[in-house]
Amino acid sequence: MTDTPPSEMTFEQAMKELEQVVGRLERGDVALDESITLYERGAKLKKRCEEKLKEAEEKVAAITLDADGQPTGTTPVTGL
Structure with missing residues (x-):
């Protein structure tokens, strides 16, 4: 176990x-x-993992695709 606050940890x-x-x-x-x-x-580590997963899901959901299914950019996600 580390002394690093979960809020400063990466998902991994x-x-x-x-x-x-x-x-x-x-x-x-x-x-x-x-x-x-x-x-x-x-419990704190679990919360951090959930936060990071939510951030990743929101970023993926914000990617817009053109008619050929290619990414055309991203749509700003509020709340990040």
Whole structure:
């Protein structure tokens, strides 16, 4: 686990650490206090992954195609 705030992580970084957190929780070999800390960290990492996926989906949805199916540019996406 890193000390990097999830808000500063890339999708890949957050997903990798989330997998590690889930793995540790599934093993069940951590104390209750540490389990709570891991769960809280995992919730923040999950939220970050969801945010990054939503951003990517919005960018993909904003691409406009011409009659031949070729990208013609992008349409501005509000809220980014």
